[in-house]
Amino acid sequence: MCRALAFLLLACACSEAPASSPEAGRLAEPRSEPSSESVDLHGEWRRWADTPRLRERALASLESLPRFGFGRKATAEEIARIDIDVMPDGTGLPEGRGTVERGRALYKNQCVQCHGADGRGADYDALAGAGAYTVGNYWPYATTLYDYIYRAMPQAVPGSLPPDDVYSLTAFVLHLNELLPAEGTLDRDSLPKVEMPGRDGFVYDDRAGGSELK
């Protein structure tokens, strides 16, 4: 048991076993570096390419350990209660519908104090405008807005907004960034289709240590 764990967790702490250390492996294996391509949802990345090898190594090192059976089965209801994440393809988006118009009213009540009139920023981040790193010029996916507002906003009562309100606020923030017209609406089908101007600027991390500064 101890041996298996020691191997797994201390592989990198053990200079006598360079072949098994990920750092050494990374240096030894030439990889194609997708440094200049933008992030592609269906693309490959070196960390994905490493996964099968690392999985195999970990499972082999744990082979001598029993399956412990600790913990209990999670029911579908238990999972649904806290599984709130939303992906760029819309996976995880709930039923519901929002409008820019409703979002405007909600924004005035819930958001304007921190994010300023028209989302130009106040105590907290600017959401729109010419400033750096706004939804309109930086964020790669519109679904992230829904995910974040639903889980963490508004700051005074986090996680308190029902899906219709979150769709409406998402719609209004996109409208502030001229990505949705004043009469625009959003739901689980239309939100993932919003094309974000910042989308193509992102590239995967291509740093890998060694002598090259990146």
Next chain:
Amino acid sequence: MARPGVFAFGSPTGAKIRFMSEVSKKRRALLAGMAGGLGAMGAGNSRPLAPDDPTKLQGPPPTEVGERSPFETPRRTVMKNEPSSSSRTPLQDLTGIITPADLHFERHHAGVPRIDPERYSLLIHGLVERPTIFTLADLKRFPSVSRLLFLECSGNGGEALRDPKADLTPQEIDGLTSVSEWTGVPLALLFREVGALPEARWFLAEGADAAVMTRSIPMGKAWDDAMIAYAQNGEALRPETGYPARLLLPGWEGNANVKWIRRLDLAERPFFTREETAKYSDPLPGGRTRMFSFEMDAKSIITFPAYPAKLASRGFWEITGIAWSGRGRIARVELSVDGGRTWSDAELQEPVLPKCHTRFRKLWSWQGEPAILVSRATDETGYTQPTREDFVAVRGVETRYHFNHLRAWKVSPDGSVEFALV
């Protein structure tokens, strides 16, 4: 054995037992006398009292929880933004490599939640054969591992690039890094336990704070060396470092080491959460932005001599500091006393551990000449800490995270020390 209100002196006969009250009276008298003495020595300040001769006064008895000497008051600096969301480790006050848990840096996105360990649970679901809920007791029942690791916020050092000032301290420059001994269960073991499917390439890590903090983590890190940690420096995690359990990703940027971990969702693709798109992404020259930049590049900083310390006289001084890399061990730390024109190797204090601070030191004979002290770390992959110029050429001045260029300290003939860049 002591009884409440009583303590015994170590007499072989056990005869000399005095009551606390008698001792207290005597101590009060002594301290009162001493206060007068201190007054003469320069008073008005709040310097703690101490007897002139500690061999003539019995000390206080044992206590259930210790505290620092009243003469030692290391403090985190709490950043002033409202509401404050970070505090920094007093690097200049520490020796060796361990950070006392109560001085570990903080970075919270919605404050520090209070979580009852008996109601805590961790859900692992998604691309697994058996979606499972683990209690804290379940997690602690698995075979455990302990490891000394640094944890560094990837925003650490931003002021050194953007707003360098002569009166910055090591704490203000780089205090968002700390080292602890972390104990927990290997994530690979938990993932094997729930039957993680081979097609899982990423997992979402989600915290139970009011930000419900989320990051997408490559599965390879779980299979490599990640853990769910529940203890730090020999005791339960502090609330501000993730009590009762957190994700720990050795060598990777602090934010991805999600605290108060409540859920892991295994998937084929990243989730592209706010914290890995709008935040914690690195704009590069040419309009590109690097994302998922997890590994912390090799870095070092001299913690003495450093502002506000002053060299009191000419002669021998030990230059010392810390170096670390998210990619493995520190292989070498070089020091310069002439602003980087000439370099010589510093001694590395054992243990030199991967993904952990390494203490370096070198004896320096200072004869009152102006000097510019610089440290330069190289890790075992051959990566060397860049100059500011080289760093900016590659990353641009707009870069938002991962500030690891060289730091320097300018020593003046009067012994004063100021922060500088080379």
